[in-house]
Amino acid sequence: MTENTTTLAARLRADEVIVTAWSGLAPAILCELLGRAGYPAITLDMQHGQHDIASVREGLASTALGGAHRVARIPVGENATASRLLDLGAEAVIAPMINSADDARAFVDAIKYPPVGARSWGPHRGAMLMGRPPMDYLRCANDETLGFAMIETPEAFEVLDEILQVPGLDAVFVGPADLSLTLSNGAELDPENDATRKAAAEIATRTRAAGKIAGKFCTSVEDVAWATEAGFRFLAYGVDMLLFTEAASDLLTSIGTHTKA
Incomplete structure (x- = not known):
């Protein structure tokens, strides 16, 4: 189990590399098990995963029980x-398809308290999971909770500098599958092709130059190494459904020769 002695925000701002598991399956115990296995962070996916608000509510608590940082998309x-996700205890929220500075500002308004944004008050579970009294949470929340804007279209890439200048936006997160799909106008889905890698590397460079955190979804061990070298510090690698099926398949393969008559 990973013991958290500091916030996810502080670790990433200190240039630490954090690898997050990707949770698409709703049973909360899976988040706890991934944390106990050693993942420093778990990201619960409401965009393409099977999570709803109820499963995220339970999953965030289970993630905390497993000793990992709590993230949701x-x-x-x-x-x-x-x-709502921040009120339920998420330390970071990832917003897909942020294609303009206006999109980024609307996102920031939802996740930051005044004077930075317009988030309304009610983070009682979030304060509990952060281990802070409510008023301490209020004083620290804008710094200690993170907003990641996903950059995954040519439109977003074109105005990246404007997005990065939005006050209160902490980070960007590259979605390489959609980026490859949109860069090729639907002709190719290849998260590790040259065009996608080139765009992703430039996103990381410009994001770090703006003093913000760069994150990326990774599709292979080699991609994790490439992304780290490129300057990404929040890396998603390991989807729960694939981890489970691949482990089961490997186990059955390993015992196959011993079970044949």
């Missing part, structure tokens, strides 16, 4: 859900 455009 909202569906496209659901900024109200972003606020």
Whole structure:
């Protein structure tokens, strides 16, 4: 189990590399088990995963029990859900398809308290999981909770500098599958092709130059190494459904020769 002695925000701002598991399956105990296995962070996916608000509520608590940092991704455009996830205890929220500075500002409004944003008050479970009294949480929340804007289209790439200048936006997160799909106008889905890698590397460079955190979804061990070298510090690698099926398949293969008559 990973013991958290400091916040996810502080670790990433100190240039530490954090690898997050990707949770698409709803049973909360899976988040705890991934944390106990050693993942320093778990990301619960409401965009493409099977999570709803109830499973995220339980999953965030189980993630804390497993000793990992708590992250969640909202569906496209659901900024109200972003606020709820922070109230339920998420330390960071990832927002997909942020394609303009206006998109980024609307996201920031939902996740930051005044004067930075317009988040409304009610983080009682979030304060509990952060181990802070409510008023201490209020004083620290804007610094200690993170908003990641996903950059995954040519439109977002074109205005990246404007997005990075939005006050209160902490980080960006590259979605390489959609980036490859949109860069090729639907002709190719290859998260590790040259065009996608080139765009991702530039996103990391410009994000770090703006003093913000760069994150990326990774599709292989080699991609994790490449992303780290490129400057990404929040790396998603290991989808729960694939981890489970691959482990089961490997186990059955390993015993296959011993079970044949």
